[in-house]
Amino acid sequence: MKPVSGSYSRFVRALTLLGAALLWAGSAPAATVALLNADSSPALSEVAFRLRGELAALRYEVVLLNRPQGTGDARAWLEQEADERGIDAALEVVPEPGARAVDVWIFQRSPRRSQVARVVVERDEPDRAGTLAIRAIEVLRSYDVEAELADQAKPRAEEKPAPRKAASTSKTDATELSFGPRFGLELGGALLTGVDGVGPALMPVLRVGWRARPPWVLNATLSGLGTRPALRAPSGTVRVAQSYVALGLCYCPLSLRALTPYLSLAAGATHASLEGEAVAPSRGHSVEHWSLLLDAGAGARFLLPAGYFATLSGHLQLAQPRVAIHVLDERVGSTGRPSLVANLMVGAWL
Template sequence: MRSFSLLTWLLLAPALAPMRAEAAPPPEAAAAASRVVIVEADADDPLVREAATRLRAELGAAGFEVVRVPRARRGDAHDARDALERAAQDEGAFAAAAIFRSRAGATADLWIVDRVTQKTVVRTVEVSGAAAPSVMAVRAVELLQASLLEANLLSTRAPPEGAAGGERVAVPDDVRRWMAPVRRQAGADPAAARAGMLAGVGVEAGLVALLSADGIGPALGPALRLSYGAGAGGGGGALPAGLAARLTFAGPALGPALEGVLGTVSVRQEMALLEAVWALETGTAVSPVLSAGLGGFHLFISGDPLPPLRSATGEVWSIAATFGGGAGLRLTERAALLLDAHAIFAEPRAVVTLGGERLGTAGRPTFAGYLGLLVRL
């Protein structure tokens, strides 16, 4: 049992490793965070100052390094644009933002300069109400994301004629990740196709329970499965989507001894099967699984009769056909819990007798239930 637990942990570790890596990013990733500049305009205005503070929090929560740059004086629109572009370039930032109170006082102008698309965009928002600073911060983030949506279109074009700075920067990886949900929502990026549950190479370890329809069992033993299937991002290109080939090794399965008038008989069962498996994608965490296969079935007996009969052993090798169905529950993108049941028909059938007394048969049919942890490698 200890060795089986160790095998299960070794199989699960590769599937959980990406989760641990995402939950605790290495220090190098944090150090390489992209920069955003916030130019502090109208610093004496409490509303603008609060909105800028919330904007820093929004961008910092997204994982960016936020740099504050004071603006010495108010100028016209051209001065504001130049100040933002110059601050972004000096700090090596991919974007710069500023919030200006309008002359009327009832509105504020949100300015965004991003060096990815070399665009300057402005939005005017109302500043009335207690929620005004939060609204301005959220609108500024939305404005930056809207501007960055054009990055994929401009990546193959020359910089816009007359654009200040003259140098378009590549889209940083963390900016690309931050923009991914926005791009998918806008239809700029299709959602990444999810790999099938049985896609690529998979290893499944678990337990098998066997029960004959005529007296043998129940019996319990280990099971190991190796699969290779098709599915998005999972290889298996020679197979139709959702279909997999699987090798199943089950046993030795041991159960209670069979009792007769003349004594008892211990039974051991093993199987090796080659199956075709189809996992139906439902778009949810649960997928129905159907299978059919052929292989070998082995039954070994050891008799312990009453005197004067002598102990003896025997075995039967049979060709087996199996049909099954069940379901898989995704635990992560690479790990799933599978539960399925099978009917196994063997030829020749195995008949257990003791002193001429028939104690049971196997394979006409024998029912098998599997519970296992599948890990895609």
């Protein structure tokens, strides 16, 4: 095996661009959405739980509200809460004869008015809680609350803060939450193959993600311990084992659609282990080599029941320096210029 050196300029430029993208951070202000606590019914509580998860995944600031006993005019009470707490929208799970429903409230400050839409899912709908949560969030997003917030940011900043009312027993108990499923975990399999003699290898893949700022996700990927394709020549055989670790950035738009495409770029290191078997009287030997790795990928994410998702992606990997493989003086292949990877994984946001 002989490492083949080459120009690092393109690789360094790609790493520079990746580093600049990773350093791009800063969080845009999110809309504030109130979630009214459902009653003790397990079915309605499940819908509320799914709504809370979807809101957190979309990076809305979530406030829990308990409707006080004896509330007469729901619209007047919600509008007062929206004014006092800076709430832009509210979701309330309500019982509906023969079905389940969610009321979606939107509050506009100038001119001061509110809108409400009811989303209903019939009882014979499969995965009613998940379907209702997704449809309610779609209605919420259709109002483009966050764009409206951006337009109102300057006038709201110039307003003097209104004095808060003194706490009383009749006051709604609200708790601001700063939670959110920012960490993702995926596990699956990869098919890795070269284009210069090294055949396909099957290997497990582990990916950990951190949602930095939608739609950007930081990913750490580890793969190895797979099958070892063999390269054969008249004077012997070489078995090739490969593994890699990479840290990168994924453009993963937040969407409630069944299928969402994404793009990724990562950098890391790849390891090649070669074990030679020579025909007598020659002797085989083993060699290991590390190279820098650049990985560019594209794929799609599919929503699954119970909050899980599946991803199918293809990747192009470049290694520098690449590894040329020889059996005695005969060159039989190389790795990393380029390698092609297909991943199929299942995961969830935790």
